Amino acid sequence: MKDCILTVAENRPLTKEVYHMALRGDVRAFTAPGQFLNLKLEGQFLRRPISVCDLGEDSVTIIYKVVGRGTAQMAAMLPGEKLRALTGLGNGYDLTDAGEAPLLIGGGVGVPPMYLLAKRLLALGKPVQAVLGFNRASEVFYEEEFRALGCAVTVATADGSYGVRGFVTDALPETYSYYYCCGPEPMLRAVYRTAKGSGQLSFEKRMGCGFGACMGCSCKTITGYKRICREGPVLRKEEILWED
Amino acid sequence: MGRLSVDLCGVTLDNPVIPASGAFGYGYEFAELYDINCLGTFSFKGTTLLPRFGNPTPRIAETPAGMLNSVGLQNPGVEKVISEELPKLKKVFHKPVMANVSGFSAEEYAKTCELLDQEEQVGWLEVNVSCPNVHGGGMSFGTDPQAAASVVRAVKAVTKKPVILKLTPNVTDIAAVAVACEEAGADGLSLINTLLGMRLDLRTRKPILANVMGGLSGPAVFPVALRMVYQVSKAVSIPVVGMGGVSSASDVIEMMLAGATAVEIGAANLTDPFACKRIIDELPAEMDRLGIDRLSEIIGGGH
Structure with a gap:
C-alpha cells in the first residue's frame, strides 16, 4: 500500500457509461493483477475503489462505470488534473x-x-x-x-x-x-x-477505508473471516462461503 | 512535558490525538504508512468476551460530509485479542494503548475488562456503552443512567486501570448519563459515539445498510459532538475525551476549548490514513497562530 498523487493522462468514454482513464505516477505498490486503487475525489467523503486494468512503468489504467456522484465527477476530469490515490490495495490473483x-x-x-x-x-x-x-x-x-x-x-x-x-x-x-x-x-x-x-x-463490496482498518467489507469464508479489501478481493473457489 | 502533552487519568500523553476505536484496527495497517508512535495513544478495535462476525454487508454508506457504518463489533474475542493481536500491536506501538470493550451484560463487560486488566500495555479501559449497531447490549446501557452506572461499578470492581465510559449521543440528556457514570466511579468519559442514521438506495428503494440503520460519523457530526463535550465537561469533574468529526488541528483545539482533555479521531483515518499524523504535525503552528503556549492550558477554556 502506498499513498500517491497521480496525474490524469487520458480520460475517454468506451461506451455510453463506461470510461477509460490512464493515470501517471508512482505505481510501484502494485504487485499483482486484480488489485485496486482507492481514489480521493474532491467533495466526496469516502474514496472510490477501482480495479486496475493495466499497468506500465509509471502508469496505471482504470476502467469505471458512471453510477453515482463520484464516478460522474471522474468522468468530467481532464488530462493534467491530479488525484490522490492509495495504490497496491488488495491481494490480486495468484x-x-x-x-x-x-x-x-x-x-x-x-x-x-x-x-x-x-x-x-x-x-x-x-x-x-x-x-x-x-x-x-x-x-x-x-x-x-x-x-x-x-x-x-x-x-x-x-x-x-x-x-x-x-x-x-x-x-x-x-x-x-x-x-x-x-x-x-x-x-x-x-x-x-x-x-x-x-x-x-x-468480489466487490461497499468499502469504508479500502485498506483493512474499518471492517466495513468483511465476509465469511471456509478459512475464516476475511476483509474483501485486504485478504480479498480475490477468493479461491474452495474457500467461498455464500451467505445465503 | 512538551507543549502538546496532556494528562489523561494519570497517564501522560505526548499529545492529545487518539485514533478512535473501529477506525484504526490494531494499528498495523497504519504502521505500514507511518510510525504510529507519534500518536498520543490509540483505542483499538472494540473487544467483546466472545468472537463476533458482526452485521451482514453492506455495512458502509456515504453521507454528506460523513458516513454511516453498521459493522456491529466484529472482533476475534478477548482471548484472541490478547493472544494474537496485542503481541503484534506491541511490535509497532510502544506506548500505553487504550482497550475498547463492549458487552451484552454488566458481568460480560467485567469479565472482558478483567482479562484486559492483566495486559501491561493497556493504559486505559474505554468501556463502550454506546454501540448503535448491536441489539440487547451496547447502546442500551448508555441510554439509561442507572444501567450505565451498573456497568461502571462492575468494571471498576475488577480493574485498577483508569476506566473511561464511551457515551452515546442518542439520548435526551447526555449530561445525566455522564453524571451517573462519574458518581459510580468512572475515571473519565469519551464522547460522542455515532449518531443513529440511515440512507436509502434510490434504485432498489431499500436501505443501503443491510442492518437498515447505522452510526453517522465524520465532519457532519462535529458541532453536535462539540456541544455535548461542552455540556458534559461542565457537568462533571473527571476528564472528557472529545470525538466526533474531528479532522484538523483547529478542530482539536476547538474540542479542547469545549472541555476535552484529549481528542479521538475516527472517520478521518478512513478517508486519509495519514490524518492523525498530519494533525499532530500541524498542531504547533496552529497553536502559535492562536497564541497557545501549552495545549493543557486551554482545556475547557471556552466555558
Missing part, C-alpha cells in the same frame, strides 16, 4: 495455479482486471481464453484489446444483440485448466455453480 490453458471470465466492469491478468499469463507463455459478458451490444468494450493481446475471445450478451446469446456461463469453453473470474455477484455465483474445475473469483 498466477501459480493457472495451469496450461487458463480461462478468464469477466462481466461488465469485471472485465478490466482480466486484461492485466491476460497480459501476465501470456507473458508466461500460456494460451489464454477469455469469455467477456455484457448486457447488450452497445455496452461491449475491450473485445479488440483482448484479441490484440493474442487471447481467444468469446463475447456473450444477455439480450443476444452481440456474440453468444446469454450469460458468460452459456459461453464457457469445453476445456481449460483453471479459471479466473470477476463480475457482479450473481455472475460469480453462476460461475461458481457451473464452471468446471477450480478457480479464483474477485
Whole structure:
C-alpha cells in the first residue's frame, strides 16, 4: 500500500457509461493483477475503489462505470488534473495455479482486471481464453484489446444483440485448466455453480477505508473471516462461503 | 512535558490525538504508512468476551460530509485479542494503548475488562456503552443512567486501570448519563459515539445498510459532538475525551476549548490514513497562530 498523487493522462468514454482513464505516477505498490486503487475525489467523503486494468512503468489504467456522484465527477476530469490515490490495495490473483490453458471470465466492469491478468499469463507463455459478458451490444468494450493481446475471445450478451446469446456461463469453453473470474455477484455465483474445475473469483463490496482498518467489507469464508479489501478481493473457489 | 502533552487519568500523553476505536484496527495497517508512535495513544478495535462476525454487508454508506457504518463489533474475542493481536500491536506501538470493550451484560463487560486488566500495555479501559449497531447490549446501557452506572461499578470492581465510559449521543440528556457514570466511579468519559442514521438506495428503494440503520460519523457530526463535550465537561469533574468529526488541528483545539482533555479521531483515518499524523504535525503552528503556549492550558477554556 502506498499513498500517491497521480496525474490524469487520458480520460475517454468506451461506451455510453463506461470510461477509460490512464493515470501517471508512482505505481510501484502494485504487485499483482486484480488489485485496486482507492481514489480521493474532491467533495466526496469516502474514496472510490477501482480495479486496475493495466499497468506500465509509471502508469496505471482504470476502467469505471458512471453510477453515482463520484464516478460522474471522474468522468468530467481532464488530462493534467491530479488525484490522490492509495495504490497496491488488495491481494490480486495468484498466477501459480493457472495451469496450461487458463480461462478468464469477466462481466461488465469485471472485465478490466482480466486484461492485466491476460497480459501476465501470456507473458508466461500460456494460451489464454477469455469469455467477456455484457448486457447488450452497445455496452461491449475491450473485445479488440483482448484479441490484440493474442487471447481467444468469446463475447456473450444477455439480450443476444452481440456474440453468444446469454450469460458468460452459456459461453464457457469445453476445456481449460483453471479459471479466473470477476463480475457482479450473481455472475460469480453462476460461475461458481457451473464452471468446471477450480478457480479464483474477485468480489466487490461497499468499502469504508479500502485498506483493512474499518471492517466495513468483511465476509465469511471456509478459512475464516476475511476483509474483501485486504485478504480479498480475490477468493479461491474452495474457500467461498455464500451467505445465503 | 512538551507543549502538546496532556494528562489523561494519570497517564501522560505526548499529545492529545487518539485514533478512535473501529477506525484504526490494531494499528498495523497504519504502521505500514507511518510510525504510529507519534500518536498520543490509540483505542483499538472494540473487544467483546466472545468472537463476533458482526452485521451482514453492506455495512458502509456515504453521507454528506460523513458516513454511516453498521459493522456491529466484529472482533476475534478477548482471548484472541490478547493472544494474537496485542503481541503484534506491541511490535509497532510502544506506548500505553487504550482497550475498547463492549458487552451484552454488566458481568460480560467485567469479565472482558478483567482479562484486559492483566495486559501491561493497556493504559486505559474505554468501556463502550454506546454501540448503535448491536441489539440487547451496547447502546442500551448508555441510554439509561442507572444501567450505565451498573456497568461502571462492575468494571471498576475488577480493574485498577483508569476506566473511561464511551457515551452515546442518542439520548435526551447526555449530561445525566455522564453524571451517573462519574458518581459510580468512572475515571473519565469519551464522547460522542455515532449518531443513529440511515440512507436509502434510490434504485432498489431499500436501505443501503443491510442492518437498515447505522452510526453517522465524520465532519457532519462535529458541532453536535462539540456541544455535548461542552455540556458534559461542565457537568462533571473527571476528564472528557472529545470525538466526533474531528479532522484538523483547529478542530482539536476547538474540542479542547469545549472541555476535552484529549481528542479521538475516527472517520478521518478512513478517508486519509495519514490524518492523525498530519494533525499532530500541524498542531504547533496552529497553536502559535492562536497564541497557545501549552495545549493543557486551554482545556475547557471556552466555558
